[in-house]
Amino acid sequence: MEYEDKAGRPSKPPSPKQNVRKNLDFEPLSTTALILEDRPANLPAKPAEEAQKHRQQYEEMVVQAKKRELKEAQRRRRQLEERCRLEESIGNAVLTWNNEILPNWETMWCSRKVRDLWWQGIPPSVRGKVWSLAIGNELNITHELFDICLARAKERWRSFSTGGSEAENEDAGFSAADREASLELIKLDISRTFPNLCIFQQGGPYHDMLHSILGAYTCYRPDVGYVQGMSFIAAVLILNLDTADAFIAFSNLLNKPCQMAFFRVDHGLMLTYFAAFEVFFEENLPKLFAHFKKNNLTPDIYLIDWIFTLYSKSLPLDLACRVWDVFCRDGEGFLFRTALGILKLFEDILTKMDFIHIAQFLTRLPEDLPAEEVFASIATIQMQSRNRKWAQVLTALQRDSRDTEKGSPSLRH
Numbered sequence: 001m002e003y004e005d006k007a008g009r010p011s012k013p014p015s016p017k018q019n020v021r022k023n024l025d026f027e028p029l030s031t032t033a034l035i036l037e038d039r040p041a042n043l044p045a046k047p048a049e050e051a052q053k054h055r056q057q058y059e060e061m062v063v064q065a066k067k068r069e070l071k072e073a074q075r076r077r078r079q080l081e082e083r084c085r086l087e088e089s090i091g092n093a094v095l096t097w098n099n100e101i102l103p104n105w106e107t108m109w110c111s112r113k114v115r116d117l118w119w120q121g122i123p124p125s126v127r128g129k130v131w132s133l134a135i136g137n138e139l140n141i142t143h144e145l146f147d148i149c150l151a152r153a154k155e156r157w158r159s160f161s162t163g164g165s166e167a168e169n170e171d172a173g174f175s176a177a178d179r180e181a182s183l184e185l186i187k188l189d190i191s192r193t194f195p196n197l198c199i200f201q202q203g204g205p206y207h208d209m210l211h212s213i214l215g216a217y218t219c220y221r222p223d224v225g226y227v228q229g230m231s232f233i234a235a236v237l238i239l240n241l242d243t244a245d246a247f248i249a250f251s252n253l254l255n256k257p258c259q260m261a262f263f264r265v266d267h268g269l270m271l272t273y274f275a276a277f278e279v280f281f282e283e284n285l286p287k288l289f290a291h292f293k294k295n296n297l298t299p300d301i302y303l304i305d306w307i308f309t310l311y312s313k314s315l316p317l318d319l320a321c322r323v324w325d326v327f328c329r330d331g332e333g334f335l336f337r338t339a340l341g342i343l344k345l346f347e348d349i350l351t352k353m354d355f356i357h358i359a360q361f362l363t364r365l366p367e368d369l370p371a372e373e374v375f376a377s378i379a380t381i382q383m384q385s386r387n388r389k390w391a392q393v394l395t396a397l398q399r400d401s402r403d404t405e406k407g408s409p410s411l412r413h
């Protein structure tokens with residue numbers, strides 16, 4: 001029945017050779033078949049020399065394939081061994097932090113052993129505790145104060161969302177611009193905070209926590225309000241601390257001189273920080289410094305975003321957390337040391353670029369930066385200029401800046 005045509009007459013089944021030929025037209029042959037198998041009967045046979053040549057080529061391909069497989073197997077084994085060593089190292093570090101360091105924080109945190117362990121990265125399971133202790137709570141913020149600020153923020157949002165009169169909002173100390181900042185800007189920035197993680201987006205597990213901390217802070221510090229970049233800092237803290245503790249760390253962190261200068265947009269003080277940075281830039285990387293000067297590339301072009309978000313937006317999250325680890329230990333100077341470490345890591349590339357390409361590169365760093373390479377580069381940066389450390393250089397520049405404003409000579413070098 002299969003071989004009957006439409007007229008009902010029986011049809012002759014196709015020959016095996018026709019089947020083979022049909023298959024050859026539509027199905028690619030394997031490499032082995034192309035090299036080792038005899039040609040179809042309707043084609044001339046391979047010459048002996050050609051057949052021998054193909055056989056040798058095939059054997060060479062097999063040898064190369066086995067080498068690649070062996071190399072890949074060795075790579076996977078090395079990765080597994082490295083992962084096991086890393087997990088063992090982290091496990092030992094967790095025990096050391098929990099059993100030795102944290103119970104004796106006041107006496108041990110500044111010891112050489114702890115500083116060396118700190119540089120290697122704080123284990124994620126204890127990172128929040130260490131950050132809280134290192135940042136401190138000079139503002140004496142309590143969980144109760146957070147609850148009060150959060151309640152005020154929620155009441156404020158309700159008033160705005162229900163269309164409370166402008167007079168009521170003004171009486172409460174909230175201008176139209178303040179209303180927009182608290183509602184629209186925070187809402188917009190939350191959706192743009194670590195978008196690849198999806199955990200801070202609407203409906204995500206940390207969306208409301210992030211909204212609560214940012215809203216509570218605008219009530220706690222209405223003189224500062226909400227500034228773009230804050231959401232990334234709060235998000236990193238949320239990933240490592242409970243909501244109330246994250247708010248305490250967040251508020252104290254933003255109260256540091258450098259963060260306050262940037263978030264309050266104190267142009268004079270920001271310029272002083274940039275000037276201090278350039279002192280160490282020229283000291284550590286004179287060739288790149290001269291290239292930047294030649295191309296009129298000023299620090300504000302790339303530093304502002306790095307400092308505003310404490311690198312959490314610019315670097316891979318795990319690397320940013322390691323930067324935070326040492327920043328919590330060493331203070332603001334490490335933020336600028338990190339910047340110099342990044343510049344040194346890419347010095348050879350940057351010296352070959354023009355203004356546009358440098359700015360594009362530094363405002364969008366590679367997403368696969370290896371933490372060890374970055375920290376190895378940072379370690380080579382010396383934060384000392386003419387026997388003066390970061391704080392001393394910054395203080396001197398601030399003093400000279402004040403003297404200049406009073407009519408004294410320009411900054412002395």
